Amino acid sequence: LTHRALLANLEQVADVEPPMMHGDDVVLGVLPLFHVYGLNAVLGGVLRHRARLVLVERFDPHETLSLIDDEACSVVPVAPPVFAYWRTEEDLAVHLGAVRLVLSGSAPLSAEAVEWFTAATGIPVHQGYGLTEASPVVTSTLCSSGAKPGSVGAALPGVELRLVDETGHPPEGEDPGEIQVRGANLFSGYWPDGDAGPDDEGWWSTGDVGFLDEDGDLFLVDRLKELVIVSGFNVYPTEVEDVISEVEGVEDVAVIGTDDDETGEAVVAYLLAPGADPATIAEAVREHCAARLARFKRPARIEVVDELPKTVTGKVQKGRLRGIERRRNLGLLE
CATH class of the missing domain: 3.40.50.12780 (ANL, N-terminal domain)
Known part of the structure; x- marks a missing residue:
């Protein structure tokens, strides 16, 4: 500017x-x-x-x-x-x-x-x-x-x-x-x-x-962009994904935004960690993000999944993850 x-x-x-x-x-x-x-x-x-x-x-x-x-x-x-x-x-x-x-x-x-x-x-x-x-x-x-x-x-x-x-x-x-x-x-x-x-x-x-x-x-x-806006602050998913990928045991990760009543949007991380205990790896990710990211960039929720939806070229289908979050917000998922 x-x-x-x-x-x-x-x-x-x-x-x-x-x-x-x-x-x-x-x-x-x-x-x-x-x-x-x-x-x-x-x-x-x-x-x-x-x-x-x-x-x-x-x-x-x-x-x-x-x-x-x-x-x-x-x-x-x-x-x-x-x-x-x-x-x-x-x-x-x-x-x-x-x-x-x-x-x-x-x-x-x-x-x-x-x-x-x-x-x-x-x-x-x-x-x-x-x-x-x-x-x-x-x-x-x-x-x-x-x-x-x-x-x-x-x-x-x-x-x-x-x-x-x-x-x-x-x-x-x-x-x-x-x-x-x-x-x-x-x-x-x-x-x-x-x-x-x-x-x-x-x-x-x-x-x-x-x-x-x-x-x-x-x-x-x-x-069109995948920017997540938390309390008016820009959060770039790739930055959060790079930090989470540093955690030992995390094989793959996708970060998206979901609607939040207080902050407008919240950061949600879906991660793949084969063989790891979900609760243990989620806590490790929270601690690492707390040390490496500003508060508004940290995931509000971490979902440890068995697989991430991907295209034939290997790109994570974040649209499908957003669909899961929309259903969750509508009370259709636990």
Whole structure:
């Protein structure tokens, strides 16, 4: 990401009406500054508008609410798991009395969570779609003509969206397609050689799938990539698989994401360890991951299996594993 891209996104966000931030706002800074949402969308936005930022060292559901109350925070940018933590908090609306706007980003927030929070507090929740490569904000429901359940909003001023099918052409009818983005906020390519950046016309393929309605509002459908998003943080399955493969006795491993009520998604590891006691090898994997991986990257559950489904070329069929997890979430499996 260049300074040009970061500054461009700050100006694009500043052009949104109604504005996300004013100069007299007090903004909660609970999102980590090593994440682009906290770094540019929050800290950068505060500096751009000369607002006040209240930095929080770590998120605690009750203590953070008390801080919002004490400091009279008016804008509260958070990630979706926060809403789950606050469901059991008493006097939620009282603690948030000075808040005029809650912003949710870094992962999808369910329509049900938005409806519950707004009913409980009377405070509007606006969310958007973004990526690190876009500095990060691409869309916002503040840019929409009206509230639409499931929508992540319309494109920011100065940002263009389009959908393409697998041939690179617009999808037929109302079919979803891969989301492409164009704007001055895009990165220049991946380090170290600038590879896989925007094409010659400035369009960049996100790897996400969605559809646009007649008003230009974006609805996310799925991800082409296998990225797992835990509490708004990116987890690359190959990184987790490489670490688990270091454990003696593990012959093969496949890591996927599964739905989680608190963190949005959770990491699940399926591993093959012939001759090993399942409980012993699972514990060994947990201990090794605890030493080698950040907490949000560690598997929430480990499944020791007799075999992994594979294609004729030997590639693990992760789609079948996701199908198992979907059935498990529906209560069709123990």
